[in-house]
Amino acid sequence: xxxxxxxxxxxxxxxxxxxxxxxxxxxxxxxxxxxxxxxxxxxxxxxxxxxxxxxxxxxxxxxxxxxxxxxxxxxxxxxxxxxxxxxxxxxxxxxxxxxxxxxxxxxxxxxxxxxxxxxxxxxxxxxxxxxxxxxxxxxxxxxxxxxxxxxxxxxxxxxxxxxxxxxxxxxxxxxxxxxxxxxxxxxxxxxxxxxxxxxxxxxxxxxxxxxxxxxxxxxxxxxxxxxxxxxxxxxxxxxxxxxxxxxxxxxxxxxxxxxxxxxxxxxxxxxxxxxxxxxxxxxxxxxxxxxxxxxxxxxxxxxxxxxxxxxxxxxxxxxxxxxxxxxxxxxxxxxxxx
Amino acid sequence: xxxxxxxxxxxxxxxxxxxxxxxxxxxxxxxxxxxxxxxxxxxxxxxxxxxxxxxxxxxxxxxxxxxxxxxxxxxxxxxxxxxxxxxxxxxxxxxxxxxxxxxxxxxxxxxxxxxxxxxxxxxxxxxxxxxxxxxxxxxxxxxxxxxxxxxxxxxxxxxxxxxxxxxxxxxxxxxxxxxxxxxxxxxxxxxxxxxxxxxxxxxxxxxxxxxxxxxxxxxxxxxxxxxxxxxxxxxxxxxxxxxxxxxxxxxxxxxxxxxxxxxxxxxxxxxxxxxxxxxxxxxxxxxxxxxxxxxxxxxxxxxxxxxxxxxxxxxxxxxxxxxxxxxxxxxxxxxxxxxxxx
Ligand SMILES: Nc1ncnc2c1ncn2[C@@H]1O[C@H](COP(=O)(O)OP(=O)(O)OP(=O)(O)O)[C@@H](O)[C@H]1O
Ligand SMILES: Nc1ncnc2c1ncn2[C@@H]1O[C@H](COP(=O)(O)OP(=O)(O)OP(=O)(O)O)[C@@H](O)[C@H]1O
Ligand code: SF4
Ligand code: SF4
Ligand SMILES: [Mg+2]
Ligand SMILES: [Mg+2]
Numbered sequence: 001x002x003x004x005x006x007x008x009x010x011x012x013x014x015x016x017x018x019x020x021x022x023x024x025x026x027x028x029x030x031x032x033x034x035x036x037x038x039x040x041x042x043x044x045x046x047x048x049x050x051x052x053x054x055x056x057x058x059x060x061x062x063x064x065x066x067x068x069x070x071x072x073x074x075x076x077x078x079x080x081x082x083x084x085x086x087x088x089x090x091x092x093x094x095x096x097x098x099x100x101x102x103x104x105x106x107x108x109x110x111x112x113x114x115x116x117x118x119x120x121x122x123x124x125x126x127x128x129x130x131x132x133x134x135x136x137x138x139x140x141x142x143x144x145x146x147x148x149x150x151x152x153x154x155x156x157x158x159x160x161x162x163x164x165x166x167x168x169x170x171x172x173x174x175x176x177x178x179x180x181x182x183x184x185x186x187x188x189x190x191x192x193x194x195x196x197x198x199x200x201x202x203x204x205x206x207x208x209x210x211x212x213x214x215x216x217x218x219x220x221x222x223x224x225x226x227x228x229x230x231x232x233x234x235x236x237x238x239x240x241x242x243x244x245x246x247x248x249x250x251x252x253x254x255x256x257x258x259x260x261x262x263x264x265x266x267x268x269x270x271x272x273x274x275x276x277x278x279x280x281x282x283x284x285x286x287x288x289x290x291x292x293x294x295x296x297x298x299x300x301x302x303x304x305x306x307x308x309x310x311x312x313x314x315x316x317x318x319x320x321x322x323x324x325x326x327x328x329x330x331x332x333x334x335x336x337x338x
Numbered sequence: 339x340x341x342x343x344x345x346x347x348x349x350x351x352x353x354x355x356x357x358x359x360x361x362x363x364x365x366x367x368x369x370x371x372x373x374x375x376x377x378x379x380x381x382x383x384x385x386x387x388x389x390x391x392x393x394x395x396x397x398x399x400x401x402x403x404x405x406x407x408x409x410x411x412x413x414x415x416x417x418x419x420x421x422x423x424x425x426x427x428x429x430x431x432x433x434x435x436x437x438x439x440x441x442x443x444x445x446x447x448x449x450x451x452x453x454x455x456x457x458x459x460x461x462x463x464x465x466x467x468x469x470x471x472x473x474x475x476x477x478x479x480x481x482x483x484x485x486x487x488x489x490x491x492x493x494x495x496x497x498x499x500x501x502x503x504x505x506x507x508x509x510x511x512x513x514x515x516x517x518x519x520x521x522x523x524x525x526x527x528x529x530x531x532x533x534x535x536x537x538x539x540x541x542x543x544x545x546x547x548x549x550x551x552x553x554x555x556x557x558x559x560x561x562x563x564x565x566x567x568x569x570x571x572x573x574x575x576x577x578x579x580x581x582x583x584x585x586x587x588x589x590x591x592x593x594x595x596x597x598x599x600x601x602x603x604x605x606x607x608x609x610x611x612x613x614x615x616x617x618x619x620x621x622x623x624x625x626x627x628x629x630x631x632x633x634x635x636x637x638x639x640x641x642x643x644x645x646x647x648x649x650x651x652x653x654x655x656x657x658x659x660x661x662x663x664x665x666x667x668x669x670x671x672x673x674x675x676x677x678x679x680x
Contacts, residue, residue: 050535050536050537051535159623173624175624203393203394203562203625204393204562204564204603204606204607205393205602205603205606205621207606207608208605208606208607208608208616208618209620209621211608212618212620230535230536231608232536232610233565233607233608233609233610234608235610236608236609236610236611236612237608237609237612237616238608256612257612257613260610260611260612260613261612261613270537271536271537272610274536274537274539274540275536275539275540275565275610276543276565276566276568276569277565277609277610277611278564278565278568278592278607278609278610278677279568279592279593279609279614279677279678286540286543286544286569287540288537288538288540288541288544289537289540292505292507292508292538
């Protein structure tokens with residue numbers, strides 16, 4: 001690596017005890033309820049967990065895209081080592097409509113969503129949409145912005161990029177639309193790219209292309225990626241670090257190898273035992289996790305996994321275990337490891 | 339139950355085609371056809387699970403629905419062996435002729451949320467086919483529903499509740515219990531676990547596997563997730579643009595593929611283990627439209643082994659090795675890589 005500064009070992013993004021709630025008439029949804037995370041430079045962090053565990057709300061909180069009301073970041077810190085502002089900013093404390101936040105959103109931190117069709121405007125050409133994203137963050141002419149758009153389409157390896165610039169979203173295949181989204185997200189050289197289920201809607205051969213592309217771009221443009229997915233295969237192949245979420249909390253965090261080969265938390269173990277792994281037929285009996293996820297409107301006291309945990313102890317139902325470093329860099333929140 | 343003739347297929351499909359007309363213009367005239375299923379042939383043995391895989395739009399759902407005669411096929415034959423052993427060709431049966439057969443061949447749908455009527459109780463949902471077919475009512479119906487709920491791991495005490503009171507996996511089980519109510523012999527399960535979270539997915543997969551073993555069911559399992567298909571299937575058929583390109587025992591297809599598309603498909607799947615590294619075989623271009631499939635081999639515009647003959651002459655699905663079918667001019671001559679291969 002060249003040009004390393006002394007701050008390189010410090011995380012680029014650090015989230016401390018983040019809580020994002022939705023205040024509805026029928027009750028409070030504790031969508032994110034104490035998330036702790038850190039993202040290192042030039043690495044990919046996989047954020048996994050089942051539907052509704054708070055992955056997307058964590059991402060939207062970082063981007064400060066949560067609608068207030070009914071949502072609100074009620075506590076916690078989102079510490080970004082900002083390149084633009086040359087200092088550590090707590091995004092949780094910023095006004096989400098402030099100049100600073102606008103500069104960061106889409107500039108320093110960019111996001112790719114699951115369904116590219118809903119995040120592209122059907123009425124504008126691909127070129128205009130990317131150019132607009134560029135002009136939002138850089139003072140360049142329309143012509144320059146369009147040149148940048150073309151450059152990005154080439155970078156994401158879209159066939160016939162010149163022609164695509166003039167086309168509308170519906171004229172592209174699902175895989176191409178997702179490439180456009182990535183092009184748009186990367187057009188301002190973000191230091192963090194958040195990809196929320198970027199390949200879930202795609203076929204496996206297209207998914208493989210997109211994943212290859214993301215890996216390659218990460219090398220090229222020196223950015224960190226937060227990869228949100230429920231697909232353990234995708235995480236195992238893409239991520240350097242993995243955070244496992246359950247009911248609004250990170251219950252385990254470590255290197256990808258820690259999580260897949262030395263998992264500690266009973267939920268992580270359960271998750272890994274419940275998925276078929278290609279190429280291991282006969283060697284594996286699928287063990288489902290019994291029971292269902294409690295409602296985030298009604299989170300019981302104690303460990304959130306207690307109602308389904310095969311190793312539950314009386315104290316688990318009373319006090320929530322803190323996320324603590326069990327081995328170097330390998331964090332877990334479970335009373336078994338106290 | 340005695341399995342009298344295990345080798346005798348319960349279902350045999352010959353050159354089945356399902357084309358959907360494309361209409362356009364002022365008079366809504368037919369402009370062409372979507373060849374969703376374009377001449378597929380295979381058979382299903384009694385008590386086996388046949389996995390049907392392939393990417394979006396390749397015709398899996400259409401194949402399943404056509405076999406169950408939810409569509410009128412454009413061409414081809416569908417031979418079904420009834421409970422009494424008689425073989426019948428049902429491709430041209432009227433819906434009335436199909437009625438008695440519907441007890442024996444049934445479908446499980448993908449979406450556990452939209453496939454259940456939200457205003458009906460679980461008892462009504464599971465029991466409805468029994469009423470329609472005049473099999474049970476009253477007390478007897480209730481007993482039967484309780485038995486079915488227990489079979490799929492649901493508490494019969496919840497019989498009077500509504501679908502929204504259940505989790506996704508439980509709803510999928512309600513759907514399965516409904517499908518099982520008439521003791522079918524052949525089930526087409528269309529992506530039955532795709533909408534479910536992994537921990538729930540395992541419950542439903544285990545359930546289907548147990549039902550197959552305990553009740554002697556035969557399953558056509560449609561899915562795009564190959565790791566799920568590997569887990570449950572005895573044999574796998576791979577589809578591409580309306581055609582079956584490869585068919586064999588699960589191990590053969592995944593570890594020793596004979597068709598270049600299968601090789602590429604298998605190489606694209608990320609294994610859930612960071613120690614297993616992927617060796618992806620890149621595919622150029624996109625999947626062609628089934629309204630305008632390429633001449634010759636449907637895979638030739640994307641195939642890295644393609645030669646002149648491939649764009650001119652269409653290969654047929656042939657038995658390259660015993661029990662291992664592939665439709666490629668060079669099947670058996672190419673050395674292709676399966677899972678874990680170098
Ligand atoms: N606008 C909202 N109002 C109220 N509750 C919400 C809102 N958005 C999300 N939630 C709830 O917050 C919880 C976390 O949702 P989130 O979208 O983060 O889940 P997720 O982990 O991304 O799940 P998935 O894998 O299904 O995308 C869920 O219970 C969800 O129902
Ligand atoms: N009722 C219909 N009318 C016209 N075209 C149809 C109809 N049903 C399916 N098709 C077309 O037939 C082709 C095959 O569709 P089908 O739903 O069978 O694919 P599939 O393999 O099940 O895909 P997926 O994995 O997305 O479910 C597609 O091009 C589809 O658009
Ligand atoms: S704290 Fe207790 S209930 Fe929670 S995961 Fe650990 S053992 Fe299970
Ligand atoms: S027939 Fe030719 S184009 Fe088709 S799969 Fe075989 S080698 Fe490839
Ligand atoms: Mg989400
Ligand atoms: Mg389908």
